[in-house]
Amino acid sequence: MLSYLHPATRLDDWAASSKPENQFDAEPNNQKRQNFSEIASGLHIPRCGASYCTPRRNVGRETNIRKVQEMTTYEIDGGGGLSLSVQEFGNAAGAPILFLHGLMQCGLSWSNQTSSPLADRFRLICMDVRGHGMSGRATTAAAYQDSRLFAEDVAAVITTLGLERPILVGASYSGLVINDYLSVYGDAKLGGINYVASTVYFGSDKANALLGDDLLALVPGLLSNDLAENISTTQDFVRLFYAEEPTREVFETVLAYNMMVPPDVRLALASRELDGDAVMSAVRCPVLITHGLKDAIVKPLMSEAIKSRIPHAEVSLYEEAGHTTYGEDTERFNRELAAFAAARVPA
Known part of the structure; x- marks a missing residue:
């Protein structure tokens, strides 16, 4: 069992002092905020087109974040035959950990894991989610909104x-992807799940109440076809990731x-409407919930909601992250x- 923050900070204690009653229904200043789908529907941005395709190439073994260990790159046919770019690092005989990144990110998000001592013990797999990184771009918006396709990608x-x-580690938007997998395949073949500042509701008032106001304000710019506006807003989006300015x-x-994720793909992904309560309530495998208390994108209250549906989950809160x-x-x-992966359910 992982310990909480020291000095101890329990999720329920923190939430009790931070949220109003009926948080999911609460609206500050009595104003109803638009959700992603409502904002997107008013922008009249073209849907996904075949003009976006992914060039395929050999990926190098170095990033400009930090040097990574020996890497093998795969192209795997996912749901609907879409090509997925998958990178493998570490100990081929170790217990597998499959990393799933957030919205508009890619496998490079996990460079601090793949270049760490984790690679000595574990088999580390990073998947570029459909429409991201070096994975293929689908030709229809529906291919970014069908839970079964996301589930089939992971499978x-x-x-x-x-x-x-495997242990599934899902950051931010990939909480939805993990739940997509669970909705189709369940958790019987998983060693565990690590929800990392994960979104498990989307496209509803319930979801909106658990996303940061600064994030929601950026949505029109993130979906804009005006390149200057798109770049500027994406810069602001990236700055929201961190409690302190990155290098x-x-x-x-x-x-x-x-910026590799074009506006039409962003729009399609942002137009999903999902509620993870049912699939999370059925989870029986080990679960770890990780969240930074200074998160400006996904409120820690989202992790409280996950914990309420998966009572046996362990929770780790980062006071300064x-x-x-x-x-x-x-x-x-x-x-x-x-520690979580080493204690996973035995095969």
């Missing part, structure tokens, strides 16, 4: 690479892979993930 990676009882090197790299605990407090994140 294809698990099956193709022979991952036995220029990190900022520029993260901005670069965020923002949205990216895995990059802001890497040593602690990796230590806790290693």
Whole structure:
């Protein structure tokens, strides 16, 4: 069992002092905020088109965040036959950990894990979620909104690479992707789940109440076809990730892979409407919930909601971290993930 913050900070204690009653229904200043779908529907941005395609190439073994260990890159056919870019690092004989990144991110998000001592013990797999990084771009908006396709993407990676009882680590938007997988395949073949500042509701008032106001204010610019506005807003979006300003090197790299996701793909992903309560209530495998208390993108109250549906989950709160605990407090994140993975359900 992982410990909480020291001095101890329990999720329920923190939430009790931070939220109004009926938080999911609460609206500050009695104003109803638009959700992602409502904002997107008023922008009249073209849907996904075939003009966006992913060039395929060999990926190098170095990033400008930090040097990574030996890497093998795969192209795996996911749901609907879409090509997925998947990178493998670490100990091929180790217990597998499958990392799923957030909205507009890519496998490089996990560089602080793949270049760490985790690679000595575990088989580390990073999947570029459909429409992101070096994975393929679908030609229809529906291909970014069908939960079964996302589920099949994850299942294809698990099956193709022979991952036995993997730990799924899902950051931010990939909380939805994990729940997509659970909705189709359940958790019987998983060793565990690590929800990392994960979104598990989307496209509703319930979801909106658990997302940061600063994030919601950026949505029109993130979906804009005006390139100057899009770049400027994406810069602001990246800055929201961190409790403290990142180095220029990190900022520029993260901005670069965020800009690889075009507006029509962003729009399609932002137009989903999902509620994870039912699938999370059925989870029986080990679960770790990780969240930074200074997160300006996904409120820690989202993790409280996950905990309420998965009572046996362990919770780790980072008092000084923002949205990216895995990059802001890497040593602690990796230590806790290693302990969680080492104690996973045996095969």
